[in-house]
Amino acid sequence: MENTENLKNTVASISDEELRAKVEQVMYALGIPPTAMGQKFSDMGAIRRVIMNMSESDFRNIVATVGEEKARSILQNISGK
Numbered sequence: 357m358e359n360t361e362n363l364k365n366t367v368a369s370i371s372d373e374e375l376r377a378k379v380e381q382v383m384y385a386l387g388i389p390p391t392a393m394g395q396k397f398s399d400m401g402a403i404r405r406v407i408m409n410m411s412e413s414d415f416r417n418i419v420a421t422v423g424e425e426k427a428r429s430i431l432q433n434i435s436g437k
Contacts, residue, residue, distance in 0.1 A: 360410075360412055360415050363407075363415075363431070364407065364408055364410075367404055367407045367408060368404075368408065372400035372401075372404075375400050375403065375404060376397075376400055378434045379397075379403060381430075381433060381434050382430055382434060385426070385429070385430045385433065386422060386426075386430075
């Protein structure tokens with residue numbers, strides 16, 4: 357997905373609270389309750405590191421799993437576009 361660097365720049369520049377809200381939005385869009393992550397959801401630093409270390413291939417695998425249309429919809433939703 358061509359927005360990988362934009363996504364990483366956004367993740368790098370937002371606060372932990374904003375990141376938590378965006379991750380929650382993605383999880384809800386995928387039908388996953390945030391409670392499914394348990395205590396891991398409280399460590400925004402770890403979540404930020406995982407996202408920042410994802411490769412283009414990792415992002416493509418996510419898009420392939422959820423579908424391109426759903427992935428675009430989620431990105432637009434969390435970007436406020």
